[in-house]
Amino acid sequence: MANSHDIVIIGGGSAGYAAARTAADRGAQVAIVDQGPLGGLCILRGCMPTKTILRTAEIAALMRRVKEFGLSPVDVTAHLEQIVDRKDRLVREFADYRIEQLRDPRYKLYQGAASFLSPNRVRIGSQEVEAKAFVIATGSVPNDISVPGLHETGYLTSDTLLDLRDRPASMVVLGGGPVALEFGQFFARIGTAVTIIQRSPHLLSHLDPDVGSALEQALREEGIVLYTGTALQRVERSGSNKRVTFHHEGREVHADGALILQALGRRPRIDGLALDKAGVAVINGRVAVDDTMRTSQPHIFAAGDVTNLYDIVHIAVQQGELAGFNALQSEGALRSFDSRLVTDVTFTEPQVATVGLSEMACRAGGIPHLAASYPFADHGKAMCRGDRHGFVKLVASPAGGKLLGAQIVGPEAGELIHELIAVMYYHGTVADLLRMPHYHPTLAEIITYPAETLAERIGLP
Template sequence: MSTHEFDFCVVGAGSAGYAAATTARRMGKRVAFVEGEGELGGLCILRGCMPSKTELRSAQIAHLARTAGNLGIRVTGVEPDVPAVVARKRCIIEGFADYRAAGIKEFPLFRGQPKFTGPRELAVDGQTVRASKFLIATGSHIHVPDIAGLRATGFVDSDGVLELERPQKSFIALGGGPTSCELSQYLRRMGCDMTIVQRSATLLSLEDEDVGTALAGAFEDEDIAVHTGMSIKRVERAGARKRVVAQRGREEMVFEADEIFLALGRRPNVEGFGFELAGVAFDHGGVKTDAYLQTTNPDIFAAGDVTGDYELVHVAVYEGQLAARNALGAGKQKADYDLQHARAVFSDPQVAVAGRTERECKQRGIEYAVASYPFDDLGKAISADLTQGFAKMLAAPDGRILGVTIVGADAADLIHEAIALVYFKANVRDVIAMPHLHPTLAEILTYPAEELCERLEGEAHVLVSP
C-alpha cells in the first residue's frame, strides 16, 4: 500500500470541495482530492441546479407559447418534445461537467470510497493519503422516509424526473419544498397531471405564509392540485397505478396516479467514511462543526451539504473557501450566514429572499415594520402580463432594511438589488434616493420602501413586536 502526503486533502469534489481546493492552492499548499467512482462534477452540475434549470426553461417556453393569446399572439399545436428537452439538457450538462472535471484533474486525484483510518489519514483504493488538514465535503443524498409501502410500491425522485424521456401521464408529488415546486410545475407543463401532497400548512413552509399561499394560487391556475396539512399514512399499488393514503385531521384522503414523485428533501452523506475513527462527531443531521467549520477533530473541517445546514451552492462555496483559510492558517474567521442566506426557488412565479423574513424576525425577537406591493399594480408587470406575486420589505425602527421577499417573474434576478441593500445595511431612504428605470420590474422595490419611510417617520405603532 503506497502512502501519499499533502498539506490539505479534500474529501468530495463538489461545490464546497472545489472552492476549498482552489483556495488552498492559491495559498501555496499541496492539495489533493479524494472522490468516489462516479462522474466528476458534483450535485449542482450533474443532478441539481443546472440540469433542473435547463429543463425548467424548456417548460417555461412551452407555457409561454400556450398563454401567448393573452398578448394577442395565437400559437397552435404546442407539443413538448420531452426526449429533445432531455437530450438538450444532457448536452449542456456534459459541457459543464467536462469543464469542472478538467479543473479537478489539475490536482492529485484519488478515486474510490475513502475511509478514515486515523485522525490524519485515510485509505482509498489500496492507498493511504495523509494530510496536515482535511476537509470533509461529501455532500448529500436523496432522503427516502420510512413511509409504509413506499419502497415496495416504487417512486421516481428528482434525479429520475430529470431523466424521464416519456413521463407517465399523472404524478403525485410527496412534499412541497423547492424541488417539488420546481419539478411538479415542470411535469405539468410537459403535459402531466400533477397533485402535490404536503405535510406543512403551506408550500415552501420555511418561508412566510404569504409566499406559499401565492405560489399555491399560481399552481392552481395551471391545474396543479395542492393539498397541504396532510399526514401520509401509506403508499400502495392500485392495479397499474399507485395510491397514496393521507390524512388531514380526522379526514382520510386517497390519491391515485401513474407514478409517485418523491421530493421530501436530502440528508448528509456521513455513513461509511470512518469518521468515528478520525474523531469526527456526526449524526443523521450531518457532521458537527463549530463556528469556524472545524469538526471535533481540530485537523478536520467540513463544508457544504454534509454539515446539514444550508443546501445552497453559494453557501457551500463560501464555506469551502472559509474552511480552507481557517484550516491552513490564514486567520480564524467565524461563518456569517446572515449575509449568505439569500435563496431562490425557480418556480413560476419565482420566489427569492434576501436577509430576514417575518418568520425569522418573530423567532429571534426582532422588532420590524413591513410593507408589500403587488405586481398586478406595477406598470411593467401589467404591460408584460407578469402580474403574479408581490415584493415585501422589512425594516428596523431606524429604517435599516432587514430583509426582502419577492414572489414574481424574474425574482431570482431582481433579488440581487435586495442582497446588496442588506449587505451594505442600507436604509429604506436609500432605495427611494436610488434611481430605478421606468418601466421595469425592478421598480417594485421602491413602493414598499416609500411606504415604510412614510410610516416610520410619520406614524406611531407601525412596528410588529415579536
C-alpha cells in the same frame, strides 16, 4: 507507506473544489478525493440540469398564453426525450469543464471512496493517504423516508427523475419544497397531471406563509392539484397506478399517479466515511461545524450539504472557501461565515427569492421589525408582461429603517433580489432604496413602493 499531503479535500463538487482552489492558491499541496461520477451535485443532478428543463417549461407555458397577447393560438407538444437530450448535452459540457479543473496539475486527484482510518489518515481503495488537515465536502443524497408501502411500491427522486425519457400521464409529488415544486410545475407544463402533497400547512414551509400562499394560488391556476397540512398514511398499487393515502382536513384522501416523486428533502452523504475513527462529531445525521466550518476535530473542516446548514450552491462555495482557508490557518486567525446575507431562490413561475431575515425569523428571534409589501398585480411593468402573481416584501428595523431582509414572489425574482442583497451588503436602509434611481417602466421599481411605506411608518425623510 501512505501518500502525504498538506490538505485532503473529500469531495470534488462545488464546496470541495472551492476549498481545494483556495488551499492551492495559498501554496498548499492539495489532494482531492472523489468517488465519482466527477462533476458534483450542482452540475450533474442539481442546479444546471433542472434549470435547463425548467426553461423549456417556461417557453411552453408562455406559448400557450399567446392569445392573451393578441397572437394566434399554437399547439404546443412537449417531447421529453428531446428535452432530456438537450439537458444531457449541456450537463456534459459543464461536467467536462469541472473535471478538467479537478485534474489540474496543482491537485492530486484520487478517484474512489474515502474512509477515515484515524484523524490524520484515510483509505481510498488500496491506498492510504495522510494529511495535516482535511475538508469534508461529500454533499447529500435523497432522504430515505419511512412511509408504509413506499419502498415496495416504488418511487423516483430528484436524482433519478432527471433521466426519465417518457412523459408520465400522471404523477404524485411528495413534498412542498423547492425541488418538489420545480419538478411538479415542469411536468404539469409538459402535459402530466400532477398532484402535490405537502405535510406542512403551506408550501415552502421555511418561509413566511404569505410566500407559500401566493405560489400556491399560481400553481393551482395552472391545474396542479395541491394538498397542504397532510399526514402521509400509506402507499400501494392501484391497478396500473400508484396510490398515496393521507389524512387531510380530518378525512382520509388518496391520490393516484403513474409515478411518485419522493421529494421530502436530502440528507448529508456520510455513509462509509467512518467519521467515528476521525473523532468527528455527527449530530442528527450531519457533520457538526462551528461558524469557521471547523468540526469537533480541530484540523478537520466541513462545507456544503454535508453540514446540512443550507442546501444552496453559492453558500457551499463560500463555506468551501472558508474551510480551505481556515484549515491552513493558525489558531486565532480564522474567518467566520456570515449568515446575514443568506439568499435562496426557487425557480418556479412565479419565482420565489429571499434574502436575510423573514418576518417569521424575526418573530422567532425576538427581533424588532416592520414589514411592508406591494403586489405585482398592481405594478405597471408586471401588468404589461401579464405577470400578476406575487409581491415584494421588505423587512426593516423600526429604528432607522435598516433593511433586515426581503422576499419576492414574482417575475424574475431571482434577478431582482440582487438589488436588495447589494443594499444589505452595505448595511443600507429603506431610505437608501428610495434615493437610488429606478428606471421606469421596470420590474425593479416595484421595490420602491414597500420601501416608501416603511420610510413613512418609521419617519425617515
